[in-house]
Every structure is written in structure tokens, then in C-alpha cells.
Amino acid sequence: MTTAAEAPTTLVGEPVRRVEDPSLITGAAKYLDDLKLPGMAYVAILRSPYAHARIKSIDTSAAEAAPGVVAVFTGKDFEHLPPLPCAWQAGGVENFVNTPRTLEIDRVTFTGAGVAAVVAESKAAAEDARELIDVDWEPLDVVVDVEDAAAEGALQLHENAPGNIAMDWSVGDAEATDRALEEAEIVVKQRLVNQRLIPNPMEVRGAAATYEPATGQYTVWMSSQDPHIMRLLMTAFVFGIPETKMRCIAPHVGGGFGTKIFLYHEYVLMAALAEKVGRPVKWQETRSENYAATTHGRDHVAYVELGGKRDGTITALKAKTYANLGGVLSTIAPGIPTTLYGRMLSGAYRIPNISCQVLGMYTNTGMVDAYRGAGRPEATYVVERTVDLFARELGLDPVDVRRRNFIPPDAFPYDPVGILKGLKYDSGDYEKALDRALEIVDYEGFRREQDEARQQGRYRGIGFSTYVEICGAAPSAWIGTVGEGWGASMWESANIRVHLTGKVAVTIGTQPQGQGHATTVSQIVASELGIPIEDVTVEIGDTLNTPFGYGTYASRSAAVGAVAVYNSLQKVKAKALRIAAHMLEADVDDVVFEDGKAYITGAPDNAKTIQEIAGAAALGYDLPEGMEPFLDDTTYYDPPNCTFPFGTHIAVVDIDAEIGEVKLERYIAVDDVGKVINPMIVDGQVHGGIAQGIAQALWEYGEYDESGQLVTASMMDYAVPKAEFFPSFEVERTETPTDVNPLGVKGAGETGTIASTPAVVNAVMDALAPLGIRHVDMPLTPERVWRAMREAKNGGGEA
Amino acid sequence: MHVGITVNGVQRDADVEPRTLLVDFIRDHVGLTGTKIACDTSLCGACTVHLDGKAVKSCTVLAVQADGAAVTTIEGLASNGALHAVQEAFREKHGLQCGYCTPGMIMTTVDLLAASPQPSDDEIRHALEGNLCRCTGYENIVRAVHEAAEVAR
Numbered sequence: 001m002t003t004a005a006e007a008p009t010t011l012v013g014e015p016v017r018r019v020e021d022p023s024l025i026t027g028a029a030k031y032l033d034d035l036k037l038p039g040m041a042y043v044a045i046l047r048s049p050y051a052h053a054r055i056k057s058i059d060t061s062a063a064e065a066a067p068g069v070v071a072v073f074t075g076k077d078f079e080h081l082p083p084l085p086c087a088w089q090a091g092g093v094e095n096f097v098n099t100p101r102t103l104e105i106d107r108v109t110f111t112g113a114g115v116a117a118v119v120a121e122s123k124a125a126a127e128d129a130r131e132l133i134d135v136d137w138e139p140l141d142v143v144v145d146v147e148d149a150a151a152e153g154a155l156q157l158h159e160n161a162p163g164n165i166a167m168d169w170s171v172g173d174a175e176a177t178d179r180a181l182e183e184a185e186i187v188v189k190q191r192l193v194n195q196r197l198i199p200n201p202m203e204v205r206g207a208a209a210t211y212e213p214a215t216g217q218y219t220v221w222m223s224s225q226d227p228h229i230m231r232l233l234m235t236a237f238v239f240g241i242p243e244t245k246m247r248c249i250a251p252h253v254g255g256g257f258g259t260k261i262f263l264y265h266e267y268v269l270m271a272a273l274a275e276k277v278g279r280p281v282k283w284q285e286t287r288s289e290n291y292a293a294t295t296h297g298r299d300h301v302a303y304v305e306l307g308g309k310r311d312g313t314i315t316a317l318k319a320k321t322y323a324n325l326g327g328v329l330s331t332i333a334p335g336i337p338t339t340l341y342g343r344m345l346s347g348a349y350r351i352p353n354i355s356c357q358v359l360g361m362y363t364n365t366g367m368v369d370a371y372r373g374a375g376r377p378e379a380t381y382v383v384e385r386t387v388d389l390f391a392r393e394l395g396l397d398p399v400d401v402r403r404r405n406f407i408p409p410d411a412f413p414y415d416p417v418g419i420l421k422g423l424k425y426d427s428g429d430y431e432k433a434l435d436r437a438l439e440i441v442d443y444e445g446f447r448r449e450q451d452e453a454r455q456q457g458r459y460r461g462i463g464f465s466t467y468v469e470i471c472g473a474a475p476s477a478w479i480g481t482v483g484e485g486w487g488a489s490m491w492e493s494a495n496i497r498v499h500l501t502g503k504v505a506v507t508i509g510t511q512p513q514g515q516g517h518a519t520t521v522s523q524i525v526a527s528e529l530g531i532p533i534e535d536v537t538v539e540i541g542d543t544l545n546t547p548f549g550y551g552t553y554a555s556r557s558a559a560v561g562a563v564a565v566y567n568s569l570q571k572v573k574a575k576a577l578r579i580a581a582h583m584l585e586a587d588v589d590d591v592v593f594e595d596g597k598a599y600i601t602g603a604p605d606n607a608k609t610i611q612e613i614a615g616a617a618a619l620g621y622d623l624p625e626g627m628e629p630f631l632d633d634t635t636y637y638d639p640p641n642c643t644f645p646f647g648t649h650i651a652v653v654d655i656d657a658e659i660g661e662v663k664l665e666r667y668i669a670v671d672d673v674g675k676v677i678n679p680m681i682v683d684g685q686v687h688g689g690i691a692q693g694i695a696q697a698l699w700e701y702g703e704y705d706e707s708g709q710l711v712t713a714s715m716m717d718y719a720v721p722k723a724e725f726f727p728s729f730e731v732e733r734t735e736t737p738t739d740v741n742p743l744g745v746k747g748a749g750e751t752g753t754i755a756s757t758p759a760v761v762n763a764v765m766d767a768l769a770p771l772g773i774r775h776v777d778m779p780l781t782p783e784r785v786w787r788a789m790r791e792a793k794n795g796g797g798e799a
Numbered sequence: 800m801h802v803g804i805t806v807n808g809v810q811r812d813a814d815v816e817p818r819t820l821l822v823d824f825i826r827d828h829v830g831l832t833g834t835k836i837a838c839d840t841s842l843c844g845a846c847t848v849h850l851d852g853k854a855v856k857s858c859t860v861l862a863v864q865a866d867g868a869a870v871t872t873i874e875g876l877a878s879n880g881a882l883h884a885v886q887e888a889f890r891e892k893h894g895l896q897c898g899y900c901t902p903g904m905i906m907t908t909v910d911l912l913a914a915s916p917q918p919s920d921d922e923i924r925h926a927l928e929g930n931l932c933r934c935t936g937y938e939n940i941v942r943a944v945h946e947a948a949e950v951a952r
């Protein structure tokens with residue numbers, strides 16, 4: 001038997017180097033595009049060049065005759081398959097209604113919709129032949145802008161959606177809120193545009209499939225955040241076959257940011273094509289396809305009113321929000337601007353009256369669904385921008401107004417006037433994070449500097465975002481309640497197998513896209529079992545050998561997934577203890593397990609190592625009476641509550657008055673994500689999130705022209721930020737415990753994106769305050785800022 | 800057309816279409832998939848390799864242009880089983896998350912440090928302008944480049 005190597009007491013909380021990295025830094029890691037199956041054919045998809053058009057006919061004969069072509073297919077070839085499911089039916093959305101088909105048959109409602117597919121011997125042959133497909137299009141009128149779509153007499157995109165309304169959803173007490181606004185001493189109103197973003201993971205999407213006629217078995221590979229969900233949706237809702245007839249595999253995934261949660265038509269298409277052509281097929285998305293056909297994020301127009309007293313107390317918040325969902329519905333599109341937005345509009349504040357109406361709208365644009373943060377960045381933007389406007393209106397310091405309205409530490413668990421439908425904020429100490437951030441930035445010093453700068457005609461500003469967000473979806477009972485048709489549970493799973501040698505295999509149902517699950521999970525396993533981290537292997541991504549799990553999104557992989565790992569370890573340890581007691585001929589109550597060894601209390605010299613215990617368990621000939629062999633256990637963990645991370649982000653900007661360019665000078669983040677398993681990984685998550693949120697504030701915009709063409713359709717035109725756009729981020733943490741889960745973790749994957757956008761916009765508006773500029777919509781590009789400044793100087797005031 | 804390119808020290812010959820890009824030659828003909836394709840427009844740098852010792856975007860070079868040249872890819876960076884200092888530094892400083900931009904980032908960094916062994920923050924951020932990363936906010940990539948420079952000193 002091996003003996004336990006030297007291992008620290010716990011690796012939880014340590015900046016352990018990632019176990020994923022050796023294969024990633026050497027180019028050995030295999031992503032979807034690196035997959036080459038024997039006999040594989042390549043697929044190219046013809047997409048709609050029009051935002052709205054009828055397909056009168058499609059002539060594929062020339063493409064079929066092209067060299068290297070195996071076959072060409074159109075939507076009619078897949079008429080027997082239903083449209084894709086819409087899995088989160090908030091606001092009265094019906095399943096299968098206005099969702100993409102395997103290939104569109106008679107009409108398209110956005111540029112990029114798939115209408116035909118070429119299967120060929122090479123990627124180049126498939127792409128060449130695609131040019132030869134002749135579609136007889138009948139272009140139709142379009143409606144692109146979300147408010148135009150909502151206007152009286154607007155073009156109707158779908159017969160079943162009068163007024164282009166996909167859903168009409170509301171939360172809160174509208175009557176009481178209206179009354180409170182009427183009674184308020186002061187009310188600020190603002191129209192806020194949360195522009196469309198294009199998520200841009202570095203690895204775009206792709207899928208491959210095989211089909212075995214003899215067994216009816218499909219295997220589908222896709223770049224996915226949730227292969228189990230892909231299998232469930234495809235088998236149960238599209239193909240109508242048992243789950244066991246399909247295996248879904250996610251190889252290494254090169255970033256997702258939400259876009260790889262969803263079931264896309266190409267995945268169904270690959271499975272169907274593998275069956276039709278009788279050989280493996282693969283489709284690899286290009287970046288331009290990714291811009292057009294993969295989901296986008298945000299795209300809200302919100303009319304917000306915030307009322308309160310002259311002393312800065314907030315008494316009411318009301319929002320009416322138009323959420324642009326695109327031409328068809330993506331998998332969970334209706335859930336994002338409802339549960340994850342409307343229910344989070346209390347922010348970090350005690351607001352006695354809140355109401356929100358959300359109109360989910362169809363337009364001739366690409367699908368909009370979850371993008372990092374998913375609803376919470378939009379909610380945070382509404383709350384944090386409006387609180388700043390309120391403070392400005394009152395002539396109060398935005399820090400003081402925030403402090404005055406914070407939910408105090410003793411008010412937790414806190415119910416934000418019922419809008420979370422039964423959930424409560426778990427824990428928080430909002431002032432602590434704020435105070436630390438103010439200390440780092442030297443707030444008083446900055447205000448002095450700012451006064452001096454203003455006297456010299458310079459525009460410097462500071463902006464705050466004291467956010468709270470919701471992580472760890474979710475308690476199944478709650479999701480069932482608020483799911484509004486979703487009807488799903490959202491627990492998470494983990495299996496622990498301790499091999500004969502004491503080496504440990506872990507399988508989990510979550511699916512990383514760069515977050516380092518294998519490292520984080522290995523740290524927990526190594527710490528709990530007292531074994532070297534090298535002895536842990538984490539298996540991920542294949543529905544064949546991992547327990548069912550809901551996947552990785554909503555910052556749930558630690559708060560739900562890792563807890564499943566932890567709980568499985570407790571079961572394994574309990575069994576190991578019983579075996580050790582048997583080996584030591586002692587009563588189980590007298591035996592303790594510590595640092596990988598079990599011994600009778602007070603007699604650590606006569607210990608059994610976990611490796612010895614695992615060996616005894618696996619061999620199984622000398623176990624306690626009636627005990628099954630092997631150390632192996634699985635947990636399906638369903639948390640009692642979500643978790644609510646919070647913090648304070650501060651941006652400091654300096655504006656070049658000549659050209660309107662915003663220079664981000666400092667960026668400070670003090671987050672509280674509960675206990676931290678790996679601070680190096682959490683810092684990395686925060687950095688990346690901050691960069692994406694700043695980019696929304698200053699540069700990124702997914703823009704359609706009036707004919708529904710995507711103007712920002714490549715990295716040439718869409719501003720994915722570069723290294724030189726950013727200062728070095730100053731990141732710190734406070735740690736407020738949560739009792740929602742035994743690890744005390746809250747979730748850290750999205751805080752940066754959720755918090756940072758309003759901090760930057762607030763800073764720019766603070767800088768521009770001497771000009772009387774209250775608000776400029778994002779992105780705050782030099783052109784927009786320069787125009788606002790020019791108008792203000794020419795006597796405007798209101799930009 | 801026939802091309803002969805030395806890839807990571809091994810002579811590779813193939814008949815390719817004239818339009819074949821160097822990145823496709825490396826990935827499809829040689830079978831080394833560490834070099835990534837991510838943008839179609841020569842902006843992201845995921846496909847960066849060294850062509851006769853200089854970093855190039857291999858999606859912007861035709862295979863025939865590289866005929867007779869020596870190419871180093873991410874797979875060829877480690878020597879005798881020992882990782883290159885830049886690879887080590889990226890791991891040490893958590894300069895990667897999903898890993899998709901990483902091969903290109905590392906190849907560009909090696910080129911940068913060859914030209915400027917002790918670069919400043921600004922120099923690093925400027926040198927990486929042709930390599931996009933969506934995960935890290937570049938913070939730890941910059942730290943990794945400093946770390947590699949420090950180790951080399």
C-alpha cells in the first residue's frame with residue numbers, strides 16, 4: 001500500500017496552480033475544431049442575408065454537382081423535426097413557438113438564420129458549394145428597433161405575437177409604487193439604454209455527430225456549457241428518443257460567457273445529418289457566423305423612475321423595460337429579463353416600493369439570451385445609475401446616498417419586498433466593502449484632486465457601483481415556482497470514487513469553459529481526504545460517464561456543484577471511518593479522520609491511511625459486517641437558497657476634452673463572494689468580468705442598421721478590447737459568511753461584469769457634471785462623449 | 800502545389816491548394832492542432848506561430864509563402880521535456896483561463912521578450928495588441944510576461 005505523501009492540512013483557500021494548464025500551455029488540449037473522426041464529412045451552412053424574407057424556393061442542383069459534395073439539404077428535409085424548445089417560458093411564452101428550426105423552411109426573421117446545409121469531403125469543398133445554392137428570396141419589411149416594434153401600427157413579425165410582444169411580465173406592487181412616487185419629495189426619471197453586446201468567446205461554436213443505424217445511437221460533440229441539458233433537450237423535445245440513445249460530449253471549451261448554454265439548430269442538424277449521410281459530420285462555426293447566428297446579450301431600453309426624500313432616502317423604484325429578444329426565441333431568452341432582472345431591482349438597498357414591467361419583444365435581429373451576468377448587469381445598471389442621478393438631483397454625495405439606503409447587516413436574511421418570490425438575500429455587510437474601496441481609492445484625496453483639476457478645466461470623475469447579485473441557481477422548489485413553465489429543478493451532482501490505490505476519480509455535472517473546475521474540485525477532494533492533489537482526477541463533459549448535471553452558468557459551479565462534491569466526500573469519509581474502526585478493532589465513535597489518516601482518539605501513531613482504507617474497501621474481504629465493498633458515493637445537491645455576493649467597484653476616469661476620449665485611470669473592486677476556494681482563480685474571474693463590463697460602458701455595441709444588417713459583424717467592427725485599453729485592476733475582497741451551503745461559498749464568475757458597467761458610466765457622468773450633463777447612453781465612445789460635451793457647451797445642458 | 804516547411808524541426812512536405820493558409824497547413828496537413836483559429840480577420844492572434852524566428856499570424860500567411868521556411872508552433876516550444884519559461888510563467892501567474900488564445904499569446908510573448916527582454920507594463924500591453932483574450936482582462940497575462948522576463952534575467 002502507498003502511504004500518504006506530505007500534503008498540507010487544507011488546500012481550500014490556497015492559490016493552487018491549475019491542474020488544467022499543462023495541456024493548455026503546450027497546445028495539447030483538444031477543442032471541438034481539433035476533433036477529426038474517421039470518415040468525417042464537413043458541413044457548411046447557408047444563412048439568410050436578409051433580416052426578414054420569405055423563402056420562395058431553393059435550388060440546390062448546382063451545389064450537389066460541385067466537386068467533393070456528399071449531399072445538400074434544406075429545411076424541408078427536416079420538416080418532421082419540431083422547432084427547438086424554449087425551456088424557460090416566463091411571461092406566458094409557449095414552448096416550440098417562434099423558435100429556430102433545424103433549417104428554416106419558409107421564412108427567416110434575422111440575418112444569419114440557417115436555411116441550407118452542404119455536406120462535403122472537405123471544409124473548402126463545402127464552402128465552395130454553398131456559394132452555388134440558389135435561394136429565391138422575397139425580402140419583407142423589417143422592424144429592428146425595440147421601441148419601433150412596440151409602437152402602434154408596427155410591422156407584425158409573428159402572427160401569434162400581437163404587438164410583437166413575446167411576453168408581458170411584471171413584478172412588484174405597481175399601485176403602491178405609483179402612490180409612493182406621487183408622494184415622494186423628489187422623483188428622478190431616466191431612459192436608459194443597455195445596448196446589445198456580442199459575447200465573443202475566443203473559441204466560437206461547433207458541433208460534430210455520428211449515428212449508428214444498428215443501435216439507433218447518436219453521439220454529438222459540441223462546444224457546450226451543459227452537455228446534459230443538450231442531450232435532454234434534443235432527445236426529449238426534438239428527436240423524441242430516450243436519453244440513452246444519445247451521448248453528448250463537450251471537449252475543452254474555449255470560453256462561453258452564456259452563449260454555449262443554449263440548444264442551437266446546428267447541433268440538431270449535425271445529429272440529423274450524421275443519420276442521413278451515414279458518416280460522421282462536423283460543422284465548425286466561423287467568427288462571422290458567430291456574430292450573426294450565436295446569441296447576443298443585454299439589449300434593453302428601460303424607463304426608470306426613482307423617488308425619495310430630500311434627505312436621500314429612497315422610497316420607490318419603478319421600471320418599464322423593453323427587452324429585445326430578436327427574431328426568434330433562444331433557449332432561455334424569456335428568463336433573463338424577467339427573473340434575473342426584474343427580481344433584482346432592489347439592488348443593495350432597502351426600497352419599500354418596487355415595480356417593474358418587462359415587455360419581451362420580437363425584432364428582426366439576432367437572438368438575445370444570457371450573456372455573462374445575464375439580467376443582473378441590466379438590473380445593476382438601472383439601480384446604480386438611477387441612484388447616482390437621485391444623489392445628483394439632491395446635491396448629495398453618491399456615497400452618502402448609498403450608505404443611507406443600504407440594507408444593514410442585521411437585516412439579513414433580507415426579503416426585498418417580495419420581488420424575489422420567496423427567496424431572501426442570505427448575508428451581507430455592504431458598508432464594509434464600500435469603506436475598504438473608499439480607503440483604497442483615497443476618496444477625500446480624489447475629491448480634492450478633482451476640484452483642482454476642474455479649476456484647470458480638466459474633466460476627472462469617480463464612479464461607484466455598490467452592487468448585489470444572485471448566484472448559484474438554484475433551489476429546485478424556487479425555480480419550479482418562478483420558472484413560469486420552466487418546471488425544472490436545478491440541483492447539481494458529483495460522484496467520488498476512491499480507487500484501490502487511494503487515487504480518486506471525481507465526476508461532476510457542471511461543465512467549465514475556463515473557470516478551472518478541475519483545480520477547484522481537486523483542492524476540495526485533496527483537503528477533505530488528506531491526499532496529494534496529483535492523486536485526484538476530475539472527469540468532465542461526457543454524458544456517458546458523468547452524473548446528470550445542469551451545467552455551468554449563473555455562477556453555480558461552486559455554490560451548487562462544489563457543494564455536491566463536498567457532500568459526497570462526507571459520505572465517503574463516513575464509510576472510510578467505519579472501515580478504519582473495523583481495521584483498528586475500535587468503536588467507530590472513538591475513531592477520528594484527520595489529514596488522510598484514521599486513528600483512535602489520542603493514538604495517532606497507530607493510524608490507517610486513506611490509501612490503506614481504500615485498499616481494504618476495494619478488496620472487500622475484510623469489512624464490517626454487511627458493508628458493501630468500495631469507497632464510492634454520489635450526491636445530488638439541491639441548495640436551500642441562492643447566494644447573494646456583493647461589493648463596491650470604483651472607477652476613476654479622466655476625459656480628454658479635445659477628443660472626448662475616456663481614459664480609465666484606476667479601477668478598484670472590493671468583492672464579497674463568501675469563502676474563497678482558490679483566490680488566484682477568483683481574482684482571474686473578477687479581472688475578466690471587470691474587463692467585459694468596462695467594455696460595455698466604453699466600447700462595445702452590437703449594432704444593426706435600419707435594414708436589419710449587423711453592422712458590427714466582425715472583430716474589425718466590434719470592439720473586443722485589447723490589453724492596452726485597460727489599467728491594472730486593483731482587486732480585494734471582504735468575506736462575509738453565508739450559511740446557505742457548508743462550504744460558505746457564494747459564486748464569483750459574474751460579479752465583475754455585473755458591477756463594473758455602472759461604475760464606469762457613473763465616473764464619466766461625474767467628470768462631465770460641471771457641464772451639466774446628466775446622462776449619455778453607452779457605449780461612451782469618444783464620439784458620443786465629444787458630442788455631449790459640445791452640445792452642453794453650446795448651451796444644451798441636458799445631453 | 801508542393802510545399803516543404805520545417806515544422807518544429809521536422810521537414811514536412813505536402814501538395815496543397817494554392818489558397819491553403821499556413822494555419823491550415825499546420826493544423827490539417829501536419830496535424831498539430833495547438834495553433835488555433837478564432838477570428839477570420841487576422842485580428843485575434845490565436846494562430847500566432849514563429850516563421851523563421853519571428854511571430855506571425857499564420858492565418859495571414861499562405862502555406863506556399865512559407866515554402867522552405869522554418870516554423871515553430873506551441874507544440875515545439877518546450878525542449879527536452881522542459882517547458883519554456885514563458886509557458887511556465889503563464890501557469891504560475893494564471894495568465895490563462897479557457898486557454899484558446901494562450902498558444903498565440905505565448906508565441907507573441909516569446910517574440911516580444913526576444914526583442915525586449917525587460918519590457919514595461921505599457922510595452923507589454925502594446926506588444927499584445929494583436930492578441931485578444933476574452934477571459935483574463937489581460938491582467939494576469941501582463942503579470943505572466945513580467946514573470947517570464949524576471950525568470951530570464
